[in-house]
C-alpha cells in the first residue's frame with residue numbers, strides 16, 4: 091500500500107467487560123481506498139469499528155487517524171476529526187422524517203445545504219421521501235438514509251457495519267454503487283461485511299478477522315481467489 095494511511099490500528103486489544111474480543115489487531119486504511127474487513131458472526135467486526143470511536147475502549151495498542159493518535163479520545167472528539175460511522179442495524183430515528191434524520195447527522199446541528207444537496211444527488215429517493223417518517227422506509231431505503239446521515243458530517247473516513255445485511259441483491263448493488271461514488275468524491279471507506287463476495291469485489295484490499303485476530307490480508311481479488319477464504323467465507327464456490 092503506497093498511499094498515506096488515514097486509519098491505522100497497531101496491535102489493538104479490546105474487551106467487552108472482562109471478555110477479551112480483539113487480540114493484537116493491526117490494519118491500515120490508505121487515503122482514498124476502500125478496505126473491507128470480513129469475518130464470521132461473532133468474530134469481533136462490530137467491536138473493532140466501535141473501538142475506533144472509543145466505546146468499548148482499546149486496552150492495548152494504538153489507533154491513529156490521519157497522523158494523530160486517537161486511542162483514548164472520547165467519541166465526540168473522534169467524530170469531529172472527520173470520521174463517521176454507519177452502525178450495524180442502521181439505527182435511524184423511525185419517528186422522525188427522512189429530512190430530520192439527515193439533519194441530525196450534520197456536525198453543527200443545523201442544515202448544511204451543500205452536504206444535503208450532495209446526498210440528495212447520491213440518493214434521489216431521500217429527497218423524494220424527505221417528509222416521510224423514516225420508520226416507514228424499506229430496509230434498503232433505511233440503509234441509504236443511514237449512509238446519508240453519516241455523510242452529513244462530511245467525513246473523510248466513513249466506517250460501515252454490514253451495509254448489505256438483510257437486503258435483496260438488487261438493493262445491495264445499488265448501495266455498493268453508491269459507495270463507489272462516495273469514494274470517487276474523495277471519502278475513504280472501511281467496511282465490515284459478512285457478505286464476503288460482494289465486499290471483496292468492491293474493495294481495493296481486505297482483511298479477514300477470525301476469533302478476534304487478523305488471519306489474512308491482501309487485495310480484494312487475491313482474497314476472493316484464496317482457497318481458505320473460499321472455503322470459509324464464500325461457501326466453497
Ligand SMILES: Nc1ncnc2c1ncn2[C@@H]1O[C@H](COP(=O)(O)OP(=O)(O)OP(=O)(O)O)[C@@H](O)[C@H]1O
Pocket residue numbers: 106107109111129130131132133134135136137138178284
Ligand atoms: N456489549 C457487549 N457486551 C459483551 N459482549 C459483547 C458485546 N458486544 C459483543 N460482544 C461479544 O463480542 C464478540 C464479538 O462480537 P461482535 O458483535 O463484535 O462480532 P461481529 O463480528 O460484529 O458479529 P456479527 O457478524 O454477528 O455482527 C462476541 O462474542 C459477542 O458476544
Ligand SMILES: [Mg+2]
Pocket residue numbers: 135136137178251
Ligand atoms: Mg457485527
